[in-house]
Amino acid sequence: MKRLMVLITVVLFVFALSACKHKDEKIVITIGMWPDETAKEDVEMFKEWKRRFENDYPQYEIKGQNYEYNVDTFLFMAETGTIPTVFQTWFTEPQKLIANGYVKDITDELKALGWYDKMDPEMREALSAGGRTYGVPRDGYGLGLFMNLKLLEEAGLIEDYDHDGKLDLYDPEGNPLYPQTFDELLSMASTITETLEYVAGFMVLSANKQGGWQFSNIAWNFGADLQVQENGKWVSKLNSPGAIAALEWIKKIKHEYNALPSDVSLSYNDWWSKIGQESSPCALSAATRLPLRLLTWTNRPTIRTLLCRCLPVRTVTGIPCSAEHRICFLQKPPASRSWEL
Template sequence: MTKTWKALAASAAVTLAVTACSGGGGTDPANGGGAGSTDGGAAGKKEVKEVVFNNGDWPKPQDKKLPQFEEWQKKFESENPGVKMKAENYTYDTNTFLPKAESGQLPNLFGTWFTEPKKIINAGYAADITAQMKNYGYDKALNPAMLELVKKDGKFYGIPTSGYYMGMWYNVNLFKQAGLLDEKGIPKYPRTYEELAQTAKTIKDKTGKAGFFFPTKNNQGGWQFMTIAWSYGAEFEKQVDGKWKAVFNSPEAVQALQYIKDLKWKYNVLPDNILVEVNDMFRLFGTDQVAMAFGSTDWMNTPTNDYKMSKDNLAMSAVPAGPKGRIALTGGSLYMFSNNSTPEQIEAGFKWLKIKGFSPEVNADALKGLEETLAADQKLNRVVGPHGMLAWINKERVDAENAIRQKYKTVNLELWDDYMKNEGVTIRPEEPVNAQELYKTLDAVVQAVLTDKNADPKALLDKAVADFQRDYLDKAK
């Protein structure tokens, strides 16, 4: 465990000392205990305990996919007598994860991001799932580079499910209103960040709507700043003589931050409300209030699902180029199991994933969940067909998934080809040390230049570097 997490864990333990530990595992069947036997009375009859699988992989109540998940739950419980599923919509949050983990209140199965597993593993909050990974064949079928993120000392602690690389989203309606579609009805994509600013200004001038969206809070401003800054030649963390150094106050980083500032004060192409996050982007995009934003295929159905936007109103391209090239941040999602999960609860989690259709197997039963998902998406008039980075490397599984996508395709893939080809783009992983804390530090910097016309990008980055070095990198091992 890092020094920072040790201190936070101690604090959380004190705060939550009187909290009931009703989380993922343990031996108490009321709290999700594992299978076992107890004396059943004077006759010595043995009673099998019910296994309660606390499943954090569950949609929100208003999600249109909820009925499908409920059907899967029925199938799961019918195929696994003696196992009861307790469903919970769990969303990973760096601000709430630690207290939940310390108090044993994490669900057995939960999702997180590529930036987090090393920290979670080192702190002891993830269960060792090596036996199940090998037994079900995930260790051979998943992308080895992704698997490295969830390994320690040769053991597996997570299941990578998908990867992404950052691209650009386009609102086709607003591009049409601004006269920026080609003869095929495809948006005229900006190929440089300077062109992006000019395109955004044209859209603002012709439609009155924001040309570009950039988040500033919940770690998302710093996260999206990376793609721009790298394209300007900036670096963020460097290892010097075995120690990590913050270096994001270089002239290149300052130039990238000045670009963000200019989007507000020179071009005036951002939404009026500056304190926004990605959920605000979904709303603005889905209601034709913003024309462009960074995005990935992971999010492609949110505006359609939540705001009834037409699936044909979304196009994607690769990211524009900066002075030093076209560079896109890459990341992804994975599942982990809480450290108090029993072997029976972990087995239940793997069986749940197979029912959902996330399994290395290629038979009809293993693919049924994916086919059901895409068939339901087709009926709901959602986007089906485009994809980002695939987690699988076994050709049979990849070919089978692509065939199912083609079968249920709902959109013109010419609106997505530029993103899926991603030609001429270098993809870079998130920074290796305290990435989420880095994003939080940069959020404040981005907010400052967008709320204060006189803010000095160099002074802001100098202070941010000093603070991040002191608070995080000096404590990193």
């Protein structure tokens, strides 16, 4: 809590020059990440931070605003001066916000606090322009495979080799039994679909924003550049060879191997429900979104997430990993790791 309080304090101080004066001459700071009133514990936490800050710095007045960044309304809010003093957005947005002068250079303050060199270099780069930094990364997440090991065992893909009561993801020689490439994932999904009745070997989300989000990460691993800069403008390249290869992979797993669920529209809530109900063995998942409720649907700890590495998600470009399309989600890790829930 103390660390978060310091973060808010520093950001408020940095943006104080652009804050508004109230009639009693106090400088009004609007916090755009203020939680929704239904999140009572979070609201109380923010109120306590507000009380402490205003007590230490009585020249300021803190106001909360539950603001969610929206590209359709941001320009209007910017022109009318109604953007919160401090707000958060996605990693796709900082460069255009910087270019249009909507955010403040805080490089000197970050260095004075010793934060500059502690920031992840790739995250800092996404928040910088011309050698100057304009924001602080709040959080990031990693993507990986979330798997129901019970279904993998039933399909004959894994077993408890050392007889310790837990299913193993490595054979006795130490070779990984989980898929390490998209070809291996295709093979595993096909085997499960053919072996187990009423079970689809894999899931690819398609509804809402999740379809594009997951496809982007798959496409990057096939070497796609989904956006490129041409003549000073960002241009979509959804027909790039890498993107086409990713679409061909999805087409193959769906139509040649019949290894995807029959549902045409799958959203984020569907992946964990299908894995928990044992109608699908694995899906792509963000590390920050692992629902512990899955454990209530199994008799033993057989739900495991396999993460190649927790990495900040970069939603502008991706990094092709290797010729065989290794499943590494943005960057090839030094080693794969797994955690059992």
